[in-house]
Amino acid sequence: xxxxxxxxxxxxxxxxxxxxxxxxxxxxxxxxxxxxxxxxxxxxxxxxxxxxxxxxxxxxxxxxxxxxxxxxxxxxxxxxxxxxxxxxxxxxxxxxxxxxxxxxxxxxxxxxxxxxxxxxxxxxxxxxxxxxxxxxxxxxxxxxxxxxxxxxxxxxxxxxxxxxxxxxxxxxxxxxxxxxxxxxxxxxxxxxxxxxxxxxxxxxxxxxxxxxxxxxxxxxxxxxxxxxxxxxxxxxxxxxxxxxxxxxxxxx
Numbered sequence: 001x002x003x004x005x006x007x008x009x010x011x012x013x014x015x016x017x018x019x020x021x022x023x024x025x026x027x028x029x030x031x032x033x034x035x036x037x038x039x040x041x042x043x044x045x046x047x048x049x050x051x052x053x054x055x056x057x058x059x060x061x062x063x064x065x066x067x068x069x070x071x072x073x074x075x076x077x078x079x080x081x082x083x084x085x086x087x088x089x090x091x092x093x094x095x096x097x098x099x100x101x102x103x104x105x106x107x108x109x110x111x112x113x114x115x116x117x118x119x120x121x122x123x124x125x126x127x128x129x130x131x132x133x134x135x136x137x138x139x140x141x142x143x144x145x146x147x148x149x150x151x152x153x154x155x156x157x158x159x160x161x162x163x164x165x166x167x168x169x170x171x172x173x174x175x176x177x178x179x180x181x182x183x184x185x186x187x188x189x190x191x192x193x194x195x196x197x198x199x200x201x202x203x204x205x206x207x208x209x210x211x212x213x214x215x216x217x218x219x220x221x222x223x224x225x226x227x228x229x230x231x232x233x234x235x236x237x238x239x240x241x242x243x244x245x246x247x248x249x250x251x252x
Contacts, residue, residue: 003095011078012220016232039074082118103131103140125183154187
């Protein structure tokens with residue numbers, strides 16, 4: 001199925017991953033990666049995107065709430081899941097692809113991440129590896145279901161986490177066919193590939209909160225710290241998961 005792929009993870013979330021490593025994993029050269037360059041929506045392939053990635057430190061994170069402002073004010077930035085869904089709607093693309101998504105938690109300004117209202121209100125389905133580990137997954141999934149979003153697993157009818165493994169949370173079933181929004185398909189990272197040391201997450205969350213206090217982005221700081229503590233492993237499994245989600249989108 002036609003789909004667009006978000007760029008927030010590729011731009012801000014893979015601290016130790018080089019462009020060469022992205023090329024080695026990203027074997028698809030289709031024009032379906034989306035970002036914003038000086039207020040213009042760019043739909044390009046991985047090689048075009050890698051040129052844009054060189055400016056990481058200068059790039060904003062653009063969600064569905066601030067997308068129009070970015071377009072009007074000539075801002076450059078990477079698109080989050082909700083931002084990608086909003087661009088999909090503009091181009092009548094039925095499916096968006098992300099890796100880790102937002103949810104409900106105690107992140108300042110993101111107590112309810114824009115990804116959730118986007119799923120409920122924008123007529124675009126989303127493939128994700130699941131809510132990020134510092135979030136309340138049960139509350140996130142409950143909110144989505146209560147707001148009319150169908151939440152299905154790609155392979156099983158429950159989820160257990162993102163790059164760490166937590167409690168089992170029941171979903172509404174397993175995806176079989178019909179990709180009609182409002183729909184979230186969770187294609188999880190295999191548990192045997194995840195990080196087992198929960199203390200790493202606790203440490204990283206502290207770094208994320210400190211980053212917010214300093215006026216920097218929360219999620220890149222968390223991802224960066226986990227990357228450091230796992231010697232890049234966390235970044236590599238997320239990159240592979242994003243590409244796996246893109247491959248799943250091709251099959252739908």
